[in-house]
Amino acid sequence: xxxxxxxxxxxxxxxxxxVTLSCEQxxxxxxxxxxxxxxxxxxxxxxxxxxxxxxxxxxxAEGYSVSREKKESFPLxxxxxxxxxxxxxxxxSTPGQVVKAFFGQGTRLTVV
Amino acid sequence: EDKVVQSPLSxxxxxxxxxxxxCSYEVTNFxxxxxxxxxxxxxxxxxxxxxxxIEKKSxxxxxxxxxxxxxxxxxxxxxxxxDSAVYLCAPRHxxxxxxxxxxxxxxxxxxxx
Numbered sequence: 478x479x480x481x482x483x484x485x486x487x488x489x490x491x492x493x494x495x496v497t498l499s500c501e502q503x504x505x506x507x508x509x510x511x512x513x514x515x516x517x518x519x520x521x522x523x524x525x526x527x528x529x530x531x532x533x534x535x536x537x538a539e540g541y542s543v544s545r546e547k548k549e550s551f552p553l554x555x556x557x558x559x560x561x562x563x564x565x566x567x568x569x570s571t572p573g574q575v576v577k578a579f580f581g582q583g584t585r586l587t588v589v
Numbered sequence: 590e591d592k593v594v595q596s597p598l599s600x601x602x603x604x605x606x607x608x609x610x611x612c613s614y615e616v617t618n619f620x621x622x623x624x625x626x627x628x629x630x631x632x633x634x635x636x637x638x639x640x641x642x643i644e645k646k647s648x649x650x651x652x653x654x655x656x657x658x659x660x661x662x663x664x665x666x667x668x669x670x671x672d673s674a675v676y677l678c679a680p681r682h683x684x685x686x687x688x689x690x691x692x693x694x695x696x697x698x699x700x701x702x
Contacts, residue, residue: 519595535691536691565630578623580632
């Protein structure tokens with residue numbers, strides 16, 4: 478079955494450590510997105526990529542980094558520079574133009 | 590600067606009530622507007638709107654877009670407790686093949702029995 482897979486579902490890290498969240502899709506979609514969601518709030522765009530080897534900053538990119546070496550994969554690294562990394566992270570992809578976005582099931586990151 | 594504002598931020602109604610959720614946007618190179626329902630984890634797709642004035646319907650839910658006034662509404666009639674969720678709107682816009690997808694802060698709907 479085609480879809481977007483995020484892993485892990487839950488992640489605990491100590492303060493000051495970098496951590497990488499995985500997002501893989503087998504839908505052959507061009508564009509991929511990373512969002513952060515805090516309790517009671519909407520989705521805020523961290524980074525997005527419209528094509529392999531290219532990505533753009535979203536509204537809250539500070540303290541995060543991404544890569545897009547393969548069409549299927551768009552990993553997000555939460556660095557120690559991110560002041561408040563505890564949140565729910567969602568990855569999405571779209572095939573292009575004016576069609577809906579597909580979402581992964583999310584990763585809940587807790588930094589202790 | 591791109592802006593998406595949803596209102597109200599939260600709403601509590603009783604089963605059977607009708608609700609209207611609002612989404613206004615200011616974005617460059619608008620392409621389409623998406624509505625999603627989020628209950629626990631991943632948002633689930635409801636509607637995609639590209640043309641003004643054409644209502645999209647799915648059961649008790651309907652939505653319409655006004656590209657001139659830059660807003661969209663989502664109506665839910667005869668609400669049920671299963672409609673309790675966060676409703677998110679997202680305009681797709683910008684340059685490039687796929688554009689940017691940003692979300693509003695969401696409307697949290699609670700439907701009481």
